[in-house]
Amino acid sequence: MRFGFFGFLIGVFIYAQDGQAQSVVQTADGAVLRGLDKVSGDIQDIPLRAGSSFELGPLNVALSECRYPIGNPMGDAFAYVTIYEDPLQPPIFKGWMVASSPALNPLDHRRYDVWVLRCAMSEASTE
Numbered sequence: 001m002r003f004g005f006f007g008f009l010i011g012v013f014i015y016a017q018d019g020q021a022q023s024v025v026q027t028a029d030g031a032v033l034r035g036l037d038k039v040s041g042d043i044q045d046i047p048l049r050a051g052s053s054f055e056l057g058p059l060n061v062a063l064s065e066c067r068y069p070i071g072n073p074m075g076d077a078f079a080y081v082t083i084y085e086d087p088l089q090p091p092i093f094k095g096w097m098v099a100s101s102p103a104l105n106p107l108d109h110r111r112y113d114v115w116v117l118r119c120a121m122s123e124a125s126t127e
Contacts, residue, residue, distance in 0.1 A: 024069060024070050024071070025067045025068060025069055025070065026067065026068060026069075026070050026073070027050075027065055027066070027067050028050070028065075028066045028067070028068055028073075028077070028119035028120055028121055029049060029050060029120060029121060030047060030048050030049040030050050030052075030063065030066060030119070030120040031047075031048055031050075031063055031066035031077060031079045031116055031117075031118065031119050031120055032045055032046065032047050032048070032116075032117045032118050032119075032120050033045075033046050033048055033054075033061065033063070033079070033081070033114060033115065033116055033117065034046070034114070034115055034116075034117050035054075035056040035061070035112060035113070035114050036112065036113040036114075037056075037057065037111065037112060038110075038111055038112065038113060039111055044056065045117065046061075047120055048061075048063045048120075049063070050063055050064060050065050050066065051063070051064070056112055056114065057111065057112055058085055058086075059083055059084070059085055059092075059109070059112055059114070060083065060084045060085075060087065061081060061082075061083050061114055062081065062082045062083070062084075063079060063080070063081055064079075064080040064081070064082065065079065065080050066078070066079040066080075066116070066119040066120070067079075067119065068118070068119040073119065073121065074118055076098070076099055076100045077098075077099040077116055077117075077118045077119040078096050078097065078098045078099065078116070079096065079097050079099075079116040079119070080095070080096055081093065081094075081095070081096075081097050081114070081116070082094045083107055083109075083114060085109075092107070092108075092109065093107045093108070093109075093114075097114075097115055097116045098116070099115075099116045099117060099118055102115040102116075
């Protein structure tokens with residue numbers, strides 16, 4: 001949670017620069033996350049419903065929620081993600097990831113990268 005709250009505040013600031021109030025966001029049913037194995041180069045795009053998780057190697061990636069600007073549902077998304085490497089240890093990542101700025105609050109793992117691509121509406125988040 002190194003930059004979790006700080007990263008979220010920067011994301012809010014980026015949205016506010018458009019002159020839009022922060023109340024102009026919508027919560028989606030899920031999100032599409034991308035996982036990268038830096039050793040093998042394998043990339044996975046994972047549609048995920050809010051409240052569910054998936055396995056990426058030894059990592060358990062859980063999505064709490066995804067929000068997006070109402071006027072641009074395929075636009076800049078931000079998702080609250082929790083990632084565990086060992087379920088008996090604290091999470092290695094817990095916080096908001098911003099689709100337009102994945103480096104703003106990244107997962108810091110030696111082998112895997114995970115980032116949010118976009119929010120998914122009910123017709124897109126079928127898994």
